[in-house]
Amino acid sequence: MIMMERHPHIIDARDLRKVFGDFAAVDGISFHLLSGECLGILGPNGAGKTSTIRMIYGSSPMTSGSLQVFGLDIRREWRTIKSRIGVCHQENNLDPDLSVLKNLEVFAGYFSIPRGEATQRAEKLLRFIALDHRRNDTVTSLSGGMMRRLVLARALINEPRLLILDEPTTGLDPQSRHQVWEKLDQLRTDGLSILLTTHYMEEAAYLCDRLIIIDHGKILVQGKPKDLIREYAGRDVIEVLNPDSELLDFVKSSQFMHDSLDRRLIVYGQESDHIFEKMADHYCVENCIRRMATLEDVFLRLTGRDLRE
Template identity: 65%
Template sequence: MKNVIEAKHLRKIFGDFVAVDDISFEVLPGECFGILGPNGAGKTSTIRMLYGFSPMTGGILKVFGLPMPGCFRAVKARTGVCQQENNLDPDLTVIQNLEVFARYFDIPKAPAREKAENLLKFMALDHRREAKAIELSGGMKRRLVLARALINEPELLILDEPTTGLDPQSRHQVWDRLEALRGKGLSILLTTHYMDEASRLCDRLMIMDHGRVLVQGRPVDLIRKYAGHDIIEIVEPADVLKAHVRTQNLEYEDLGHRLIIYIHESGDRLYHEISDRYCTEGCIMRMATLEDVFLRLTGRELRE
């Protein structure tokens, strides 16, 4: 089967700032593909090119096998986009927001109404159908934006930070819905800052920084390869411990007040050794996560 998205050597330059610097990736049918990266990594610039919002500076981009931005209308008719900001029509009601959006896709009135009602049920918003969009809570607004992105029954759903700013309950509700959509075979592309979100939703992902792709792969494989199996974290490590670690041929990061050791097989033996001999508290062992991979690859300094 054809790739849903095929991007080759994609570049985007604003003036003298290179936002996206020669990236290549593809999204397979039915998969959820994630783009991760710190602020300013080029995530949003990348997906804006995907839905024809911004022209590419260079490279080749095909969506559903159609060249972009040339075929923007055909591509956008089959794509649902959930932008970072909740750009709902504040003066319109919940149901009107969906119906007005359906008109942009030339969906006739009766089917638009039916689709809108179904989507409101799916997003658990049917009890607020007559409320003005401006009166909704953050989580509800988000779900409405998501419902709106589905009004044209897209084959590809593009989500730019779908759960940023939501409370934990709302995030889980959004995740539930996205998982249900993926279960139905919808291809999803999402950007996120949240590693738990990426681990839970993404079949494959890439981590970007400074406009380039650092790594690409399945979350589990990336964790195994770049962070190992177990992590031992020691708060305020003693100098003797640091000296010991240095002699042991271990992968570690010394952050001053915190020591992080990456272990590729089971860390049990080492953990007992360290906790018995060097520290009685402030020493924990945990599973390696995507967050470890992310921080190792993109560094720990602030991006502002």
């Protein structure tokens, strides 16, 4: 605890780079994570999210830059750092050769947690994720949502000070996703520092205090979700399907932030925009939808609408 007070920055990354051959997966990013904060890294596929966090949990050596976790240098004190981090990988890498309970107990062994203590923690975590009734089942018999929760429990077995989650709810059904969110929210409320990557905007908006949007290995913007929305997508959005040329001209001549797509016009407005109100009244009949601006608008405006494959 004393160390945490001396180092309010749980993560302090400066000019971090990761190069594979002549491809820079992470191209000089700097950010920090404060104690007790939930920081989200957003970006399209291949933006460098996973490469970034793999360096932080010590599975991937950085090419250059400096990286301190808990105020310690990852290059020198990696073992101490790794012992205080919990990681949920993107891929399910539970141990299929072991039962639900054994998965937690054996994992505790990697952290040199004594056996009795390990069993106690495992039982407590199984209750936390509501899987105690499945403790002796094989992990392959669990549903996708249950496996995710077990991965989360496994990441908590060493009572980490920092939880790192790589796309924690990808591939889950809405019920399971919300259950995972609820657990994460609970952990966040308890003061755990969390770093997560996601491409679900809803997830980022729901869980994260602060966001970093990255693309091509570089940070595009960072800030609080609400601030980012206000700054990059305004407050209200009007989507117009098949807009006529009169409307297009009107929008182009005005000062509105807008995106003109093939068959759709998206106009971003602030609350105080009277013209925006006027446009809504004047031009919109049936082909308009007015809605609140979301993080997804911010994301698509900043990273573009091209497919990432």
